[in-house]
Amino acid sequence: MPLNRVASALALALALAACSAPDAPEITSSQDTASPSSDTPTGPPVPGSEWDRTAPADAGFDPDALARLDRRFGSQRTNCFAVVRDGELVHFTTFDGEAPDAMGPAFSVTKSFTSVLVGIAADQGLLDLDDRAARYIPAWRDTPAGAVTIRDLLANVSGRHWDVETDYQEMALQARDKTAFAVGLSQDAAPGTVWHYNNAAIQTLEAVLSAATGEEPAEYARQHLLRPLQMSRTYWGTDRAGNTTTYAGVNASCLDLARFGLMMMRDGAWGDQQIVSADYVEEATGGSSSDLNAAYGLLWWVNRKGTVLGALPATGAEEPGTGGATRPAARRLAPQAPRDAFWALGLGKQIVAVIPSEGIVAVRMGTTPDDPDALSPDDFTSAVLDAQR
Template sequence: MVLTPRRRRWPALVLAGALLAALAPGCSRTGGGGYGGLAEAVPVFPGDEWDEATPTELGIDETVLDELAAEAEAGNSTCFLVARDGRVAGEWYWAATGPDDTHEVFSVTKSIASTLVGLAVGDGDLAVEDPVATWVGSWRGTASEDVTVRDLLSMDSGRARDLGSDYLAIVAAPDRTRYSVGLGQTSPPGTTWAYSNTAVQVLEPVLSEATGVDPVDYARERLFEPLGMDRTFLTTDLAGNASLAFGAQTTCRDLARLGLLILSDGVWDGTRILPEGWVAEATSPSTDLNVGYGYLWWLNEDGRVVDSALAVSAQGDEDPVGGRQVPGAPTDLVWALGLGEQILQIHPDSGTILVRIGGNAPAGTSPFTEDDASRLVTEGLLS
């Protein structure tokens, strides 16, 4: 059974009141001139529920939005959501799922892990320049002793990895942390870029030791609960270690809340969650080896980049090429990406968030990718 796609809308009286508030003096988008209607300099933050508005009121072309939703449906999505400045312009659910149904988002988990590191940095529990060996004692006196937390976040740690170890063995390992820590070093840190699940999993003992809290609890208490991500949780391996490279379960609405936190520079409804400057640092190129990557976030910067689709899906060559992930799309696009085209797209300049969660596209059909998602900002904005 497939649920009929629907767009939730505000009642007319609520919309009218919001429209009047938005038209008050001083409520245009900073630096962008606003888009009329419901534009505000500061986004609205959801409580238990998201505020909603029509696409036109949010300065989004409804025709383009419907086209994107149709492409998402054809690509075997289970949910698709677009918001601007904290208000939902449209959300769709398929495959007998609804807003509260959780789904694994695979490597989107990495961007959650990055955010947990940001929280620990803000608390003073660690710094990105700290050697990982500070918390992983077995690395002391080895070729890995100079690997830093930044290296793990940037994917240039030089840790051993291949298709077998990074996708098959780690998934099967009963203790993914022990397996990941125990792999060797193939190159000095900072000299090669390689997308590595096992390197990211090493952040699990780093966070555990640095904060004194299990990352599952840390994520729930410090990130998910403050943002109202009530359906989101990290999963664990058989040994009870949090899986930080993949495995997070979430919903379209919850993932949009993480996007809104990043969009608002780490502040949630007036409360600073992430330390000042963290979002800018995490969503800037972390290494010249791949300017399309920050701290476990994908970027659309110009220069030497690794194809995100090849890296995330382990489909082949990760040799860098010149250009952008999505040519012609704005350079300030930011993505959290996971296997099977799990997408959280954030565009700071327009205040838009797009979430797509689902399975692999059926044979003979095109998957819904960052190229499709970027059409929201290249074709779908009225102003």
């Protein structure tokens, strides 16, 4: 099947799955799981069930510049656009009748959720990033895959089999049991020797997390991530065999993704709760996870200089920041953005941009713009930063 047909089929299948997903389970607070309200004195402010809002001018933004961004992004098939600064909602717009709490497919933003779950499990002593994955995947023991570590999977340097048809058609579209399919692929290269944006390899983290925690990752996330952050408009889907899809499958509202980004900007803290350790956040987002791709952390995109490789997007097109080409050395994913910026990115230009040095989280959800160069990580992030006074 040609790549463009694979891409179109994949996008349609994932979108239909998102549309048919049940509403996110109601997430209610309890004494030991509720996120603190914004007036909690024991940590920087975070939203309770609702966001505290601040006027754009009071947060250092030009309201007219944000209005221009609304017009620009609205013309690029955007469903929602949010800007948060210092834990308060500065700007939020929905387009074309989209409900403010509508959930949409986050696609590969899911990978960054998976990264955080691995970090939480490591914090709890249930696994170690340098464990051999075969400890949790018995089928890999005494095989070439036995050398693959959890860190290799998170860094996309596992050496597991990858080609477009296998990854985007056979695994993502056709396989009923995506985990079994991914586990059963061959080991093509030694870990650490090649970088591929490998959806199937990332799906094997479902097996790792399930074995380490004793729970499906979606339920583990509900307990340890979604509920504490009061992400009541987030649903994590499964394949037809009931496996959490760890490479894609999160459906969320724009403001729930902003909560996720804010938690990461706060070094894993949510008010007075430590959701995931600051050490793990630093490992995942603080630098490149391998010399093979300067732009990749641990299932998060980062802004370090070097050879920049991108995801082969399901559109089959070269997309700045998430295209398939090797970029020149000594380049950053987003040259106009600060060095400490990092991103969760998904098909169709789903973007969670986190800029710690500016105290800003910005989110865009929608469908793929007509202009393939629009809304790259650099374009989106610099546009938000330029809207400051």
